[in-house]
Amino acid sequence: GAGVSQSPRYKVAKRGQDxxxxxxxxxxxxSLFWYQQALGQGPEFLTYFxxxxxxxxxxxxxxxxxxxxxxxxxxxxxxxxxxQEDSAVYLCASSGEGTPETxxxxxxxxxxxx
Amino acid sequence: QKEVEQNSGPLSVPEGAxxxxxCTYSDRGSQSFFWYRQxxxxxxxxxxxxxxxxxxxDGRFTAxxxxxxxYVSLLIRDSQPSDSATYLCAVNIYSSxxxxxxxxxxxxxxxx
Numbered sequence: 001g002a003g004v005s006q007s008p009r010y011k012v013a014k015r016g017q018d019x020x021x022x023x024x025x026x027x028x029x030x031s032l033f034w035y036q037q038a039l040g041q042g043p044e045f046l047t048y049f050x051x052x053x054x055x056x057x058x059x060x061x062x063x064x065x066x067x068x069x070x071x072x073x074x075x076x077x078x079x080x081x082x083x084q085e086d087s088a089v090y091l092c093a094s095s096g097e098g099t100p101e102t103x104x105x106x107x108x109x110x111x112x113x114x
Numbered sequence: 115q116k117e118v119e120q121n122s123g124p125l126s127v128p129e130g131a132x133x134x135x136x137c138t139y140s141d142r143g144s145q146s147f148f149w150y151r152q153x154x155x156x157x158x159x160x161x162x163x164x165x166x167x168x169x170x171x172d173g174r175f176t177a178x179x180x181x182x183x184x185y186v187s188l189l190i191r192d193s194q195p196s197d198s199a200t201y202l203c204a205v206n207i208y209s210s211x212x213x214x215x216x217x218x219x220x221x222x223x224x225x226x
Binding site for chain 1: 163217
């Protein structure tokens with residue numbers, strides 16, 4: 001079956017530009033997670049949704065980062081006024097009710113801010 | 115102190131040998147522990163999770179958990195070149211049922 005998909009796969013932005021990253025979770029998965037992974041580091045938790053509710057956004061690094069999942073399926077991570085330090089791979093993961101401990105990761109969006 | 119610590123490696127192991135990867139965590143109330151494998155340029159994939167003290171085996175992989183020592187390990191038996199990857203230890207912290215904290219990963223290289 002279809003896994004988690006993310007788009008775009010690559011994004012180059014000029015400093016100060018706004019970007020929007022999309023995540024399509026596995027159909028029926030209620031939980032959705034966003035992570036940021038810098039080169040040579042493990043993924044860092046950004047935020048978590050259960051259906052449309054954002055239950056934890058403690059990892060969002062600043063108020064320039066905003067995530068939404070209005071219908072409990074597709075999610076968008078928005079970064080306003082991008083900075084060079086935002087350059088990273090942004091990973092989305094989803095998990096189902098039956099196996100909440102198993103997070104399935106998408107391929108990621110590689111963001112480069114110039 | 116980082117919440118989840120791993121030796122960054124690289125750890126070089128001959129083909130056919132046992133690779134041993136280690137991880138320590140700081141949150142004593144952590145309940146769930148995970149090992150992910152990440153190939154270069156790819157996303158992480160879950161290998162195993164473990165909740166209880168002791169060993170859990172799945173094929174060539176064995177996860178070991180010692181909550182008293184706050185220590186998790188992954189053993190890979192009969193290592194293959196295809197096992198060469200970065201192995202990420204992750205812990206579900208006590209204060210948030212949903213939040214998983216990853217270590218920085220250990221690079222494993224299996225030499226033929």
